[in-house]
Amino acid sequence: MLAQQRQQAILERVRGSGGVRVADLVRELGVSDMTIRRDxxxxxxxxxxxxxxxxxxxAGPGSTEEPGFAAKSARQQPEKEAIARRAARLVRPGTAIALSAGTTTWTLAHLLVDVPELTVITNSIRVADVFHRAPRADRTVVLTGGVRTPSDALVGPVAVAAVRGLHVDTLFLGVHGMSARAGFTTPNLLEAETNRELVASAHRLVVPADHTKWGTVGISTIAELAEAHVVITDSGLAEEARDELAAQVGELVVADAGEGNEARSR
Known part of the structure; x- marks a missing residue:
């Protein structure tokens, strides 16, 4: 087992049980005490x-702590770019899509600025700004109103009212965390409500989420894992987590940040 795989396994164990002992990890993983301590x-x-x-x-935030956009955008950049490239392939000219707030959906937005005849619904100030800076006469962008969160999402009753009654072909849903128990989650109660309305508006739900989101649980569930038609993640996700996701979601796509190719499950 490579160090990265071993550390991912340790992290999942910590997140699953709340803590681990060095002695237990030495026995379970079959490596030395010093190796575990280095991990x-x-x-x-x-x-x-x-x-x-x-x-x-x-360690890290509780279920209601929400990092700001700048802090999140600096994390897992190669993985997010690989995921976004794969997600962009699902967007066809002349379709209506929704992009929720998030740094991965923001990365995806940069890859969609040249898609013709696109209608974009978003509650993300950052996402809307990407399209605003690369205008096209054949593109429509609808930015919902609402209360601004630390991650630059617009949420609350105004945002919900703006989305209600809309119908899009595909929603690309950014999430704070995902787990077998809690599904796709957010640390912001109002954002959960807004995102649930976005999910209801979409014919297809695509969740682009890097491997660090697995095992992270926000205070409120947006959707169950089984509601996702496609989950796009990266090759850092442990095999056990891949199996869990593949068993529940419609399709699991694993993007390789290092090589630019993908593996597909189910």
Whole structure:
């Protein structure tokens, strides 16, 4: 097992149980005490776990803590770009799409500016700005109103009212986290309500989410895993998590950030 795979397995164990002991990991993974401690040190340096005496516990934000857009945009950039490239292939000229707020959907927006005759519905100020900076006469962009969140989403009753009654071919849904237990989640209650309305408006739900989203749980569920027609993630996702997703979603696509190609499940 490669170090990256081992560390991902450790991280999933921490997120699943709330904490791990070095001795247990040594026995389960069949490596030395020093190797496990180096893995925990690497995870702690990335802010993914908190080292404690004899092991590690969950670190990072609680279920209601929401990082700002700038902080999130600096994370997993190669993975997000690979996911966005694969997601862009699902967009055909002359269709209506919705892009929720998020750094991965924002990355995707940059790849869609040259698609002709596109109608875009979004509650993301950042996404709308991407299209505004590359105008096309044959494109329509609808930006909902609403209350602005730390991640630059517009949410709340005004946003919900703007989306209600609309019908789009595909929604690309940015999520804070995804898990077998909680589904696709967000740390913002109002954003969850707005995103649920976006899900209801779409004929097809596509969730572009990098591997770090697995096991992260926000306070409110947007949709169950089984509601997604397509989930696009990256090759950093552990095999066990891939199997779980592939068993529940319509299609799982794994984009390789290093090589630019993809593997497909189910």
């Amino acid at each position: 925990l040190e690497a995870l702690a340096e990335r802010g993914l776990v908190e080292k404690v005496h004899g092991g590690a516990t969950v």
